[in-house]
Amino acid sequence: MRNSLGAMLAIGLAGLQFIAVLAVVFSSFVTSERALLDHARDLLSDIGTNAIEHSRGFLSPARGAAELSARLAQDRVIASDVPEQLERLLFQQLQLAPQFAGLYHGTENGEFVYVMRSEEPGPFRTKIIRTEGDQRTTELIWRDDDFNVIERRMDPDDVYDPRSRPWYILAREQLTTIWTDPYIFFSSQRPGITLASPVLEETGSVRGIVGVDIEISDISDFLARLRIGTSGRALIIHSNGDVIAHPDKDLLKTQNADGTLRFVDIQNFEDPIARAAFGHLMEGGTVSVEKETLSQFTYGGETYVSVVMPPINDNLSWITAAYAPESDFTSVIKHNRRTNIWIAALVAVITGLCGLGLANYIYKPVRAFAVRSALISQGELDPAEPLPKTYQELENANRTMMQQIAARRATEIEYGKTFDLTSRGMAQIDAGTGRLVRVNDRFCKITGYSADALSKMAFSDLVHPDDPPFLLFDAGQGSVPHEINSELRCQRKDGETIWISVNAIMIFNHDGKPLHYVLTIDDVTQTKQTEEQIAELNRELSNLSRDNTMGQVAAGLAHELNQPLTAITQNADSALFAVDQLAGSDSELHTMLEEIATQSMRAGEIIKALRAFIRRDEGIRKPFDLAELVQQTRHLVIAEARAANVTVDADIAELPLVNANRLQIAQVLVNLIRNAIEAISDCPREERVVSVRAHTQGSQVLVMVSDTGPGVDPSINLFTEFETTKSTGMGLGLSICKSIVQANGGKLWHEDRDPNGACFYFTIDVANT
Numbered sequence: 001m002r003n004s005l006g007a008m009l010a011i012g013l014a015g016l017q018f019i020a021v022l023a024v025v026f027s028s029f030v031t032s033e034r035a036l037l038d039h040a041r042d043l044l045s046d047i048g049t050n051a052i053e054h055s056r057g058f059l060s061p062a063r064g065a066a067e068l069s070a071r072l073a074q075d076r077v078i079a080s081d082v083p084e085q086l087e088r089l090l091f092q093q094l095q096l097a098p099q100f101a102g103l104y105h106g107t108e109n110g111e112f113v114y115v116m117r118s119e120e121p122g123p124f125r126t127k128i129i130r131t132e133g134d135q136r137t138t139e140l141i142w143r144d145d146d147f148n149v150i151e152r153r154m155d156p157d158d159v160y161d162p163r164s165r166p167w168y169i170l171a172r173e174q175l176t177t178i179w180t181d182p183y184i185f186f187s188s189q190r191p192g193i194t195l196a197s198p199v200l201e202e203t204g205s206v207r208g209i210v211g212v213d214i215e216i217s218d219i220s221d222f223l224a225r226l227r228i229g230t231s232g233r234a235l236i237i238h239s240n241g242d243v244i245a246h247p248d249k250d251l252l253k254t255q256n257a258d259g260t261l262r263f264v265d266i267q268n269f270e271d272p273i274a275r276a277a278f279g280h281l282m283e284g285g286t287v288s289v290e291k292e293t294l295s296q297f298t299y300g301g302e303t304y305v306s307v308v309m310p311p312i313n314d315n316l317s318w319i320t321a322a323y324a325p326e327s328d329f330t331s332v333i334k335h336n337r338r339t340n341i342w343i344a345a346l347v348a349v350i351t352g353l354c355g356l357g358l359a360n361y362i363y364k365p366v367r368a369f370a371v372r373s374a375l376i377s378q379g380e381l382d383p384a385e386p387l388p389k390t391y392q393e394l395e396n397a398n399r400t401m402m403q404q405i406a407a408r409r410a411t412e413i414e415y416g417k418t419f420d421l422t423s424r425g426m427a428q429i430d431a432g433t434g435r436l437v438r439v440n441d442r443f444c445k446i447t448g449y450s451a452d453a454l455s456k457m458a459f460s461d462l463v464h465p466d467d468p469p470f471l472l473f474d475a476g477q478g479s480v481p482h483e484i485n486s487e488l489r490c491q492r493k494d495g496e497t498i499w500i501s502v503n504a505i506m507i508f509n510h511d512g513k514p515l516h517y518v519l520t521i522d523d524v525t526q527t528k529q530t531e532e533q534i535a536e537l538n539r540e541l542s543n544l545s546r547d548n549t550m551g552q553v554a555a556g557l558a559h560e561l562n563q564p565l566t567a568i569t570q571n572a573d574s575a576l577f578a579v580d581q582l583a584g585s586d587s588e589l590h591t592m593l594e595e596i597a598t599q600s601m602r603a604g605e606i607i608k609a610l611r612a613f614i615r616r617d618e619g620i621r622k623p624f625d626l627a628e629l630v631q632q633t634r635h636l637v638i639a640e641a642r643a644a645n646v647t648v649d650a651d652i653a654e655l656p657l658v659n660a661n662r663l664q665i666a667q668v669l670v671n672l673i674r675n676a677i678e679a680i681s682d683c684p685r686e687e688r689v690v691s692v693r694a695h696t697q698g699s700q701v702l703v704m705v706s707d708t709g710p711g712v713d714p715s716i717n718l719f720t721e722f723e724t725t726k727s728t729g730m731g732l733g734l735s736i737c738k739s740i741v742q743a744n745g746g747k748l749w750h751e752d753r754d755p756n757g758a759c760f761y762f763t764i765d766v767a768n769t
Contacts, residue, residue: 015162040411041230048308055316071667082438083113098754099118099215101185106161106162110136111125111130111208113126113127114127121142124144124592126753127155127158128159149318152540167209172198172206178197179193179195189253191212194211220249231325232322233325236320237281237319240287241285243264263414274323290310295307305323305324307323420440420441424442425522426442426518436454436458436459447492448494464490487501488502499525503521505517621745629666640674644689647688648690651692656766668740673690674710676758677690679758690705690707691707705760706760708757712750718750719734719748745765746763748760749762
C-alpha cells in the first residue's frame with residue numbers, strides 16, 4: 001500500500017507536469033503571432049511608462065526644493081533679505097540634488113542670489129546682486145564642497161535683472177509653481193528646464209521668486225540604457241514638437257543664425273525611423289496626444305511597432321515615444337519554437353523521474369512514523385525510544401522557532417527597561433479613549449500621581465482646567481493625528497501648575513489600524529519662567545527709561561526756571577521794602593507786589609512738587625549676578641542687532657556678585673548696546689561687532705561696551721543734557737546713564753577705541769560676602 005501510494009504520487013506529478021507543459025507549448029504555438037506582437041507592444045508601453053516615471057522622479061526634487069525654499073523665505077524661517085543665509089540654503093539644496101544645475105532667488109527690487117555648479121576655480125559659484133536705492137553691485141564667489149571661499153570678486157559689467165526673465169515673469173503672473181519650456185542652457189550648452197516658485201507676502205503680493213535650473217541630459221542617458229529589443233529606441237517630444245531627450249544626444253541640438261542653440265523638432269530630426277514613426281503627430285506646430293497609442297508602421301521594408309504616451313502631467317507637456325522592429329521580438333522565438341516543444345517533452349520526462357524519487361523521499365517520514373505507531377500499538381517498541389531522524393529535523397525547526405520567540409521576548413524586555421529608565425516621562429495612551437495604559441516612573445514624578453492612579457485616568461485629565469482640550473483620542477471622529485508636538489499647562493496632583501513639552505506619535509498595526517500613542521513629556525516650567533523674567537525685565541526697563549527721561553527733563557526745567565523765579569521773588573521783596581520806606585505809599589501797589597512775591601514762591605513749589613512726582617524712588621541696591629543680567633539684556637536687543645546685521649558678543653569672565661540696583665544697571669547696558677548698534681549700522685557687514693566685557697578690578701567690577709563704528713564726534717560734549725547727534729534724539733540717554741551709575745556708587749566714562757570705534761566704561765561695587 002505504501003509503495004503504491006508513492007508510485008501514484010510520482011506518476012501523477014510527472015504526468016500532470018508533462019500535460020501542463022505540452023498544453024502551454026501548443027497553445028503558445030497556436031497564438032504565438034498575436035501573443036508576441038502584444039508582448040512587443042506591452043514592452044514598449046512599459047518602457048514608455050518607465051521613462052515617464054523616471055522623468056517624474058528626476059524632476060520632482062526640483063519642485064520640492066523650490067517650494068521648500070519659497071516657504072522658508074515666505075515664513076521668514078530663512079531671511080530672504082539676508083543674501084548670506086539664502087546662499088547657504090541654496091548651496092545645501094544644490095549639494096543634495098546632483099541633477100540641479102543651479103538654484104536662485106530674485107526679488108521685486110532686482111536683488112538676486114544664484115548658486116550654480118562651476119568648473120574653475122571652484123566647484124560652486126555664487127552670484128549676489130544687491131541694490132540700495134540707485135546703487136547696484138554684483139559679487140561673484142567661488143566656494144568648495146565645504147562652503148569655504150576660494151575666490152571672491154566684483155563684476156561691475158553685469159547687467160542681469162531677474163525681473164526681466166521669462167521664469168520670473170511667468171511665476172509672478174500665475175502666482176504658482178511653473179515649469180518653463182525646455183531650452184539649451186547658454187553657459188553649459190546642455191539641454192535643461194527651469195522651475196520657479198513665488199514667495200508671497202501676507203497680503204498676497206509677490207516678494208520674490210525661487211528658481212531651479214535642471215539639466216535633463218541624464219534623461220537621454222537613461223533612454224540610452226534602455227534595451228528595446230536589439231535596435232529599438234525611446235525618445236521624449238515636447239508639445240511644441242522639439243525632441244528634448246534621445247539616446248543620441250548629439251542629434252538634439254542645432255544652431256540658429258545668430259549662433260545660439262535650440263532643439264530640433266521631430267519633423268527635421270536626423271533619426272529617420274523616429275521621424276517616420278512620429279513626424280505625423282506634429283500638426284499646426286504642436287504635438288497633441290490624448291491617450292496611450294500603440295501602432296505599426298513600415299520603414300525600409302521592415303515592420304515596426306511603436307507607442308506614444310500622453311503628457312507626463314499638466315505642467316510638463318512631454319510626450320514619451322518608443323519604437324522597435326517587430327523582428328526583434330519574434331524571429332528568435334519563432335525559430336526556437338519547435339525545438340522548445342521537444343525540450344519541454346524531455347524536461348517533463350526527466351522531471352517525472354525526479355518526481356518519483358522526490359515522492360518516495362517525501363513519503364518516507366510518513367511511512368517511518370506509521371511503522372513506529374504500529375510497533376508501539378503492538379507493544380513491540382517503547383515510546384521513550386528516540387524519534388526518527390526526520391522528526392528530529394522538524395524538531396530543529398521547532399527549536400529555531402522557539403529561539404526566535406525567546407529573542408522577541410528579550411527585545412520586549414529591553415524595550416520595557418528603556419521605557420522605565422529613560423530620563424523623560426513616557427506613556428502609552430489608548431488611541432480610542434485617551435486612557436493612560438502604561439507610564440514610567442519619570443512620568444509619575446512629573447505629574448505627582450502614582451502609576452495605579454494614572455491607569456484610571458485619561459491624558460486630558462492632566463491638562464489644566466482653564467486650557468482648551470488638548471487631545472481628543474476618539475477614533476470615531478475619523479482622522480487621528482499621527483504626530484503631536486506641543487507645550488501646555490499641566491496640573492499636578494498637589495495642585496501645582498507646571499508647563500510640559502509633549503511629543504507623541506501614533507503606532508499602527510500591520511493593517512494600518514491605530515494601536516496606541518507613545519508619548520513623552522518634559523518639565524519646561526523653568527524655561528517658561530526664564531522667558532517671563534526676560535519679558536518682565538523688558539517691561540521694567542521701558543518704564544525705567546521713561547521715568548528717568550521725564551525726571552531728567554523735569555530736573556532741567558526746574559533748574560532753568562528756578563533762577564528767574566528766584567530773581568522775581570527777590571525783586572518783589574526789594575520793591576516791597578522800597579514801597580514801605582516811602583511816605584504815603586499806595587496800598588494797592590503794596591498788595592500787587594506781595595501777590596507777585598507769593599505767586600513766584602508758589603510757582604517754585606509747584607515745580608519742586610512736579611519733579612518729585614515724576615521721579616521715582618531710586619530703588620534699593622541688592623547683590624545680583626552681573627553675567628546673568630548681561631545675557632538677559634543681550635536677548636532684549638537681539639532683534640535690533642539682527643535687523644542691522646550686527647553681532648553682539650558678550651564674553652563675561654567668572655565674576656563675584658555686584659551690589660547695585662539691578663533694573664537701573666540693566667537700563668545702562670541696554671542704552672549703551674543700542675547706541676553701539678546704531679553707531680555701526682552703516683559700517684561694512686563684516687565689521688559690525690559690539691563687544692561686552694567685564695572683569696574684577698579691586699573692590700569693583702569694570703564693564704566695557706565697545707563697537708567697531710566711526711567713534712564719537714570730537715565736537716560732541718558727551719554726558720551733557722540735550723546734547724545729541726541723532727535727528728530724533730533728546731540728548732538725555734548718556735546723561736541718564738551717568739546719573740544712574742553715579743547713584744549706584746560707580747562712574748561712567750568714554751575712551752576712543754584703537755584703531756576705530758568707541759569704548760564706554762562703567763564700574764559697579766562688588767557685593768560684600
